[in-house]
Amino acid sequence: MISKKALFSVLLIGLIGVAAGAGTFAYFSDTEMAEGNTLTAGTIDIAINDQNPWMESFIFDDMKPCKQVEYINSTIENVGTNPAKIFKMFLVTDYNTGLDYFTAPTCDNCEDSDVDCEWWCGEQFSSEPEWTAEKELGERVDDIHNVTDYSLKIITENGVPPVNDYEPIPNAISHIGVLLENDTGHQVVIKVDEYGVDEYGEDLDIKDPSDPKRLYCAIEAWSVDNISEGYTVQDYIIKAGTNFYSQNGTELVVVVDDGVGVIENYPWTENTLKSPQYQAFTGIDKIDYYDLIADYGECIGVPVNGGNGDGVFVNVIYELGDGVTVGDIEGDWMYFGVLEPGETMEIIQDYKLSADAGNEYQGDQFNFEVVFMALQTNDDTTISEYVDLTVY
Template sequence: MISKKALFSVLLIGLIGVAAGAGTFAYFSDTEQADGMFQAGTIDIAINDQNPWMESFEMIDMKPCKTTEEANVELTNVGTNPALIYKHIDVTDYNTGLERFECPVTNEMFSSEPEWTIEANPQFDEEGNVTNVDINRIDDIHNQTEYTLTIDGQQIPLCLFDIETVGDVDCNWMFLGVLEPGDSMMVNQTYKLSADAGNEYQGDQFNFTMTFKALQTNDETTLEDHVVVDLTEPEVPLKLYDTDKETELEVGDIVDVDEFWDRMWLHNVGFEPIKVNVYANGWSSTWDNLEPCKPVGWALGDDQGVWELILVEEIISNGNGEWQVTLTPVDDNGQPV
């Protein structure tokens, strides 16, 4: 009979053997290793081969109807990604500018005597001496400065976006397009003092900053409010507007005419001049070169007087940039008269 002490010894030796045997098992394995790098792409533009852009523009001695100044820049995408290109003008200040004439009453300075005469409203005694002034400064010359924009040789009809002056474009971001890496975009701008600018604007000046911004193409939040400059030529560049100049007319619409001098307005909303023929009740008119953003009016009447109701019968293209509008006088039931 095996004693308990001997049995314990046998079990202990067996456990040790099992443990020793466990250490001899093998498993297949394989290890691979590679180096890695994380690098961000870039959004970067150069302007007129400068990065950063260091230019400034001075437009001096501007006169109505005579002088046009240009601010032309070439944008190049020097980054590694396509970029959305935006443009911004910010009028930072406007003032009387030149100070060449001193008000004899208040000693305030004006650009010239003609400017002072309009803005100070001077009153004179019988001997021609100034007795009183009522000064009302008119310095918003940016609202009298006409502005045009051309992208890669294509002038943009800014009037379609209610932009005609620097004052209109002030503080508006304008989307110019997408620029691929390595590509360039030519942006031409003109500044011209309006023919409506009177002596009150003599010597006046405004200061502004011009900014171009590039964003990555999936950025829809940084500049949510902006004007999109669409370079796509409209399928129908001719639009008709009612006598109020605001209500757009389509084929089948009837115009209610109040007075003989009321006019239907023709707008070229395309990029190129077009020829327009208007036919109505045996009468016709032709505009050989209706330019974009320069609407013309057509009197709604004949030698017998005013046509009270006018039907827009058709607006069609005759090809080669020529358009035809046919109008028909109608009665209250829409029947030709």
């Protein structure tokens, strides 16, 4: 009988032999190593008017209702390495009575604690008319931002069509008829002739039916000098080739009524079409395209646009106006679209006191900040609520 001690010794010797034998086997192998690896974060960065950071400030003095218009033109460039969503916010930081050129009369009973003194006694006002108006209203009225009209245009200049790509019309625009209306409802039609002809007489071959929107501010400025104050652009009709088109490029039908050419569904064109061919606006005030830009084009802020896909593409992609005030949009983010690296976008903002700004607003002022923000395209949380201007 083999003892347990002897059996354990035999097993131990066998295990040692197996281990020793295992060391004699060979295996194939290979090792590869990548050296010098780097991780670099991308950038989201914008410059405003070639400044980064943006350091400009704007002061608008001596504003008057329905007359003076002030502009802030901001060119945004994506100087980062990634596409960026562009947002803007307008913030009113303070509003007050502003100038203090007039001291209201003191009241004889102001020192009698048992008798209520008029609230305006001895108070500072901007002028005697402001004091009179606010006295009649029974309170201070300093919220001038709520009667300051605000208009906004977004213009791209990036070599490709903007978000709302247009369908070009078949022929270049030769002239346009523009409908203007004032606060009383009175309408006038003017003609912008020689459309798209530059200072050298070269035709820029503009086929973009939305292009005339660029000229709204210039046309309205021209109307102040040549018609009267208070007119704003309501609509326009394009003449290109032998046809007429709406601002979205829809071909319009000319019908004849008692020998007068009228564009169907456009009653304001009565007596403004040439007889008998009905192929041109005539008998109305007019200005040539180049003269309009040369004399009133400061507010346009963009170069003349070929609009046909050749060279630099410039196009209005959104326009905010028609009674919108600073108070209406203050504190709301507005979304302008996506800028690729190296692309630019121009934002034209204009400010004017509305017809609702009475004497109670004389001398008043408000302080404000203009904020632009760029976000990476997949960021949906930093700004979750905004007005999307790209859908208009």
